[in-house]
Amino acid sequence: MKKIIVSSFICAALFIGGGASAAAVNGMFQGKEIVKVTSSGNEVKAGDVPAYIDNGRTMVPIYLLRDLGASVAWDEKTRSVDVSLPQQSDNHVEIDELKVKSILTDQFNVLQSFGESLTQLSSGYNLAYDGLQNGSTMQLKMMNDNLNDVTKAYNDTINIVLDLNKQLESTKYLNNDITSILTSYSNAIELYKFCDSVLNNYAQTKEAANYTIYLNSSFKGYDAALDGLTKARNKYLANLALLHSS
DSSP states (O other): OEEEEEESOTTOEEEOOOOOOSSOTTOEETTEEEEOOEETTEEOOOOSSOEEEETTEEEEEGGGGGGGTOEEEEETTTTEEEEEEOOOHHHHHHHHHHHHHHHHHHHHHHHHHHHHHHHHHHHHHHHHHHHHHTTOOHHHHHHHHHHHHHHHHHHHHHHHHHHHHHTTTTSSOOOOHHHHHHHHHHHHHHHHHHHHHHHHHHHHHOOHHHHHHHHHHHHHHHHHHHHHHHHHHHHHHHHHHHHHHO
């Protein structure tokens, strides 16, 4: 408990700071404008002596601190008031932990959503290959656009996740798991880019070697994307459970 000694009489007023307004919206007390006191948006009800403005200063009776959880004791011998304020550190820790859980849950949710989009590229390229077999390049052109969109989405995802990570800098926590997930996603994108290039070559040459290379890079791209998605999903579900248990 924090303690404050006030050498004065029991109904002494505590200086908080403030100024008088032109109109006494809360009424008057002995010729002085009454001030409404609130704590976290909730009004602290005054007794016989309210807070008021005196000579440009806001004066708050110490007894009002009791409603804020403070302990107020009068010492008749020394004519002083002992005020003990409640410790806030435990609450701050709980708030920090709740904030961290919320941020981590958001981060892994963003990573999970991107991973779901990334894994779908593999089936898209399979359709593009089937289209080429039928003499159509339309699906392949669509996959070119999809790959560009996914690459942009990856960069956007990195920015979102890193922005959320900045919010963790004020706490003792830091999300180191995102590096592994982002690395898996980055590897998958590079493999899909190679896959895209090989399929474009296959569209021109129809060489069996290009098909084999495409198939291999497509499988590896999917595996890398799935690895990142699995990590992100497991972390998301674990942090969501912790958040709900708070």
